[in-house]
Amino acid sequence: MKIGICDDILSEREVLKECCLSLGYKSIFLYESGEALLESSDIKTLDALLLDIEMDKINGIKVKELLEKADTFTYIIFITNHCEYMPQAFGKNVISFLQKPVTIHEIECCLNKAAYLKKDYFLIAIDDKISIRCKDILYLCVEQKYTICYSLDGNSFSTRKPLYEFEKELADLGFCMVHRSYIINLKYVQKIKKHDIILSTGQTFPVSRRYYQHVTESFHSYTISRLTCQ
Incomplete structure (x- = not known):
């Protein structure tokens, strides 16, 4: 994950840098x-940004507003000495507001949350021409010699890319193989359930005996991650 x-x-930059390094980033x-x-060329590729509010000329609030207009997917963690800025700090990609001095535990929690949320925006290549974000994929299945990707908006995309390749790509992105075909x-x-899995759309899919334990463990881990990152 790329952190700004x-x-x-x-001295504040160096402290935050050391925190990130000690956490393995x-x-x-x-x-x-x-x-x-x-002005940096890296701005559109940052996954998370630890951003001070009180700066000369362009302050942190203005930076947030400009990033929102640019429609970036960088998650912002505000850091400041003054809580009175909090009402102005809210925004679509703002995930936390920390008061100085920050602790390494606070930084760790915020970066974990950013990493979790970032998974939704990973682009998965269906074929050479079509890519779709993880959050927009409902499920994938095998139909004859094709893999079909069904999206949340009701569209579907077919490809000759085998399902097992998608399984490898999606393993750490909140997806799970529940059957050799799904x-x-x-x-x-x-x-x-014991033999089925039900989606929020009402659709039901078979869970094979071979995958049942893997499915329940994966869903448990996913749920815990989601709860701890809210």
Whole structure:
């Protein structure tokens, strides 16, 4: 995961950088001002941004507004000394508001949340021409010699790419193979029975005996991750 740190105080940037490094993150980009961040070529590829609010010229609130207009998928974690800025800090990609001095545990929780949310926006290549975001995929299945990807909006896309290749790609993105012919997006699972799995759309799919334990364990892990990141 690519993490940006934007703060006009060098010592603050270094503290946050050390926190991220100690948590195992290696792709870290430092910015000394809002202007430096907005002029950077990396801005559209950042997954999470630790953003100070009080900076000269372009402050953190303005940076957030400009990122929203640019329609980026960077999750923002505001860091400040003053809670009075909180009402202005809300936004579609703002996931937390931390008061200085921050702890490594607070940073860890926020970055875990960003990583979890980011999975929804991973693009999966159906074929050479079509890609679809994870959150828009309902399920995939095998029909004759084709793999069919069914999207949340009711569309479907066929490809000769085998289902087992999708299984490898989607394994860590909240999907689970429930039968040799079906991969389900766990985001839309409503209930798991002994032989069936029911989606929020009302659709029911078979769960084979071979996959049952894997399905229940995967759904349990997914649910725990979702709850801890809310």
